[in-house]
Amino acid sequence: MTTRKILLLVGGGHSHIQVVKNFTHSTHDTQCMLISNSPVAVYSGMLPAVIAGLIPYEDSLVHLQPLCEAHNFHFIHGTVTQIDPQNKRVYFNAPQSSIQFTLHYDVLSIDVGSRTRDVNDVSQPTMTNAKTQLPLIVRTRPILHLEDSISEYESLAKEASLPCARVVVIGAGAAGVELALALEARLKRSLDETVVRIVSQHDTLVSQFGRMSGAAVAAECRRRGIQMHIGQPVISVKDGVVRLKDGTEFTYDMAVIATGAAAHDWVRRTGLVTDEDGWLVVERTLQCKGFADVFAAGDCISFGGAFGKQFPPKAGVYAVREGPTLTHNLQKVLGNRGTLMEFTPQASFLSLLSTGDGRGIGTKHGLAFKGTWVYRLKNFIDERWQERFRVSWGTDGRVEDGQEDVDGQFDGTAAEGAALLLCSEDLNQSDSFEKQLSVLRRMDCDDDFREELLKCVQST
Template sequence: MKKALVLGGGIGGSQAAIALRREGYNVTLVSNRPYIYAYPISIWIPTGEISPEDVRIPLDEFSKSWNIEFIQDEVVRIEPETGKVHLKEKGEIGGYDYIVLALGQVKRKEKGIENTLSICGTPEEAIKIRERLQELIKKGEGRIAFGFGGNPKDKTAVRGGPVFELLFNVDYYLRKLGIRERSELTFFAPMPKPGERLGEKALKMLDELFRKYNINKITGKKIKEFKENGVLFEDDTFLEADLILYTPAGWGHPVIAESGLPTNEAGFVKIDETCRVEGFENIYAVGDCAAIEGPPWTAKQGHLAEVMGEIVAHNIAVREGRKKGELKSYKEHINILCLMDMGWRGGGLAYRSDKRAMLIPIPVLGHIMKKLWGVYFKLYKLGRIPKII
């Protein structure tokens, strides 16, 4: 039985491991965390609606369910020419027929970024956001700034949706506690029209929500520096804040950058449309670490990372003659699909493709739908129910 090594235990990496196992490969998964972290539902950790444990899917249970070898360790070096991988604790491993890169991305470095917290950062940051939010609640007032940044070298690496979700959930939470009128919430972003990849209708709906919930907005100003007490913009105007919740754009993983693999200007590994790394027959990449090519509105999302994981396994099996069929392309699956949660008020179903762009309000039920998705995701990853979406 041929062996495949998957580096990274996130949404895309775990799906690649599952799909490769189903195709009959002996799979080893390496992750620096002992769990899969369900980022889409981590937005409720700061408001206490769920606990950090609810967001974690233990990789030891995952590996037993799918008969996958799991190694908890950190990847420190990849030798693409020899197929060897070096881990921090275990050292050198090799002898794999295929390697799948699913290492994710790192934060784009910005001046003073240490003064911010991100809902898309480490799992520990979500807990820290909750703690800082509780401090403001005890005071009975506070100024909170919510924002996300861009990456001019790769516009697919922007994380805007989770920031909007966190903003609306915190707004709802503070209203429920009766202190929203003494709290100042401000959204900021360097681009003139943040969220425009969802389409003009979605932009108008977001503006209406900002007005309805009395949320300030500062857009089109580049960020000069983050300070302990606020955000300094390029025109030297200053947004005062007691808490800055900011998600920077992504940048390529340093291990990939140092490996000699082909990368784009932002450090993401170059792949062809079958997810195979350019110039290498047996190395593939999925999710955030890969350079995705598509329409101007293309965004990296969890569902695309999962699809890429499935495509990798399918294409490897087809190329080996294990199964019949045509090679598949990830480009056929590029779209934006998310349920933008707003707390128990509901949510908005956002969708974007070449043919359509929409944001449909779903009062109350939208929140329940996302809750149910979280349950489904966990059960599926543990092999307890079949994949349905």
């Protein structure tokens, strides 16, 4: 009798849910398991729209247990505390329990995300009688708890009848900016008066997306009355007061720490190779350095400088793109056959930010564009992704996939393409985003068209 091999996935991140859905195996030769500290995973791309009140929270969730059951994976609800790669063991605690359990594996994959990188001297107020009080400090990671924290603040602010709700978002990357805009849209509906601020040590907003995108985001913040403190490191966040390096001080009722990703402390203690920042170092095959039977993906990894010191950044788009490579390579290693794929992160990708009011700001190829069509495109892409992992059964008993991609490529002139991208509102409701998407597709595959379109934009 042949002993079944064990594939163990630790964490329910964007890469791992693709493995669960797409991994093909026989239950006679492979036992597949996923362990996660939560029975649900949140799709980060949809959360700003949730916080703004544009879509229900449920739409952003992936329910891991039914997804696993539909694809012959065993789901375990538990918190991993240690990994022993030498003896191929994972240690974990059951929910609300200090009892430690052990799992053996033949092949392991890790996709556990990250925590929020702290700023200087941050302190949470002391709780009285186990009741949360204002001012409140909220961290964006783990992302699963963010909506609950925002809702808690909203309730506390209403209960306190604040004459003016004061919110500060520390960090002006894509996540911080989207959150600030979402909070402004949400809180101005539910509270009498709200002041929202963005603080960043960098000189521009969303600096990773380029000058034009940063200018578009800054213009949107000014239009909405969001106050910006740019190029000023934070000295402390405590006792309801934010202090900046230049001496500026202001009070807050809620401080949202959106300063980017930091590695989980326990990952450093696994015996796996980590870099100076604590990220798991992987080869281009997504195998952890020095361990052919251990893989990792998502925010918790580093390629050890293979693509540059800070590349790829901690962004969900890379975790999504790593999923097919990870799935393929896990199949090959477990089957002891075939060549492993190498992952190459794309240097340029379409970035779409929700502004929290039914519009969006997008950037690609150094070009920034905005309008209702941008949000419709973002919502379409996000919904299409989520639909893949919603378990619904067809009449023949198979799990059904979601909607198909939009077909077609733009066949007009570069000037016409530029006009479509720079149109802030839809030409008419039936156009939605399809024409603009077809322009972006042609820019991807037609260098001459792209260069001509960018010249048209620069001349306007």
